Amino acid sequence: MKIAIMGAMVEEITPLLEFFEKYKTIEFAKNSYYTTSYKGMDLVIAYSKIGKVNASLTASTLIEKFGAQKLLFSGVAGALNPSLKVGDLLVATKLAQHDLDITAFGHPHGYVPEGSVYVETDKALTVLAQKVASAQNIKLLEGIIATGDQFICDGVKKEWIHSTFNADATEMEGASVAVVCDALNVPFCVLRAISDAADMDAGFSFDEFLVSSAKESAQFIIAMLDEL
Ligand code: ADE
Numbered sequence: 001m002k003i004a005i006m007g008a009m010v011e012e013i014t015p016l017l018e019f020f021e022k023y024k025t026i027e028f029a030k031n032s033y034y035t036t037s038y039k040g041m042d043l044v045i046a047y048s049k050i051g052k053v054n055a056s057l058t059a060s061t062l063i064e065k066f067g068a069q070k071l072l073f074s075g076v077a078g079a080l081n082p083s084l085k086v087g088d089l090l091v092a093t094k095l096a097q098h099d100l101d102i103t104a105f106g107h108p109h110g111y112v113p114e115g116s117v118y119v120e121t122d123k124a125l126t127v128l129a130q131k132v133a134s135a136q137n138i139k140l141l142e143g144i145i146a147t148g149d150q151f152i153c154d155g156v157k158k159e160w161i162h163s164t165f166n167a168d169a170t171e172m173e174g175a176s177v178a179v180v181c182d183a184l185n186v187p188f189c190v191l192r193a194i195s196d197a198a199d200m201d202a203g204f205s206f207d208e209f210l211v212s213s214a215k216e217s218a219q220f221i222i223a224m225l226d227e228l
Contacts, residue, residue, distance in 0.1 A: 002042040003228065004068030005221055006058060008173045011210050012075040013047045015218035020045075029061060038225060044068055048173060051149050052097070055173035059180040070125070070228075071181050071188040073174060074221045076206070076213045078152050078198030080161060081143065081168035085194060086209050089138060089220060090168060091129045092145040092190040094118040095175035098161045099148035109164050110146075117165075118144070119178035122187035125224075129189060132223045140220075143168030145190060147175035153202035161198075170198055191224075193217040 007013040013034075017023060020043070023036035034045040044066040048058035062068045077090065084090065096110040096118050103109060110117040126142060133140035146167035152158055161170055174190040181188035193213035196205035 001228070002044065002067050002069050003225065004062035004066065004071040005043060005045045006062060006071060006073050006177065007047040007075045007214070008050050008055060009075070009210070009214070010047050012214045012218065013045055015215045016045055016074070016222070019222055028065060029057060031058060031061070033061070033066060035066070041225065041228065051172050052147065052176035056176045056180050059177045060184075063180070063184050063186050068186065071177065071186055072125070072221050072224065073177055073188065073190040074214075074217045075171065075173070075192055076195035076210055076217065077145065077169040077171040077192035078158075078196045078202055079168070079194045080146070080158055080170055080198060084141065084168060086196065086205065087213055087216060088141065088194045089133070089216065090141045090143050090145070090192050090194070091126055092121050092174060092192070093126065093142050094120045095145045095147055095178045095190060096165045096167070097148060097175045098146040098165055098167070098170070099150060115179070119175065119182045121178065121189050125187060125189035128224055128227055129191065132220065132227055136223065138220070141168065145174045145192065146170050147172060151202070152198040153200060155199050158198040169194065191217050191220060
């Protein structure tokens with residue numbers, strides 16, 4: 001079984017590389033891919049750089065070039081649901097692109113013909129995540145993630161994404177990874193630890209909590225590997 005673990009920023013995969021210690025580095029398409037093995041599984045780890053295009057390229061590469069059969073995304077997100085606080089963990093049930101807009105042609109936000117507003121994640125991986133959470137006595141929220149090529153740091157925009165997509169958190173890669181994995185039939189999950197509240201203080205909060213929240217998410221992913 002070959003498993004891909006993907007983040008967007010170097011801070012999101014550093015805790016993984018530190019944990020696995022020994023890995024091989026392969027350069028491809030202006031990016032680095034790290035391969036190792038763990039408990040009989042082959043792992044390939046990468047961060048994509050920020051945004052949907054970079055994330056799509058990396059997810060496609062992890063699957064098509066490295067042969068990943070499952071993909072686990074780990075990283076941080078801004079909270080839209082007021083009950084989510086910095087450090088809380090969220091696993092996506094489905095994801096949408098909040099900045100995809102052809103409403104001029106009568107379509108809903110996030111929709112393009114032959115696509116769908118939401119892409120669902122793999123239910124078995126969500127069940128596994130909940131199993132790990134209850135074993136570790138961690139509260140893990142299941143919810144909707146809205147993705148776009150924007151760092152959300154504005155109350156009005158935040159509320160619009162929250163209400164339009166019924167989304168619990170926002171980030172900049174998940175839905176594009178979801179589109180790729182869905183198209184290529186690869187089971188995937190998107191796990192995010194909250195780094196900020198996507199409000200006017202989001203930039204400061206993100207800078208303060210990126211490393212600690214990214215580590216929480218990465219540690220949870222390692223615990224999931226133990227159960228795979
Ligand atoms: N990732 C973490 N926080 C975010 C925010 N506020 N907007 C977009 N992506 C994020």
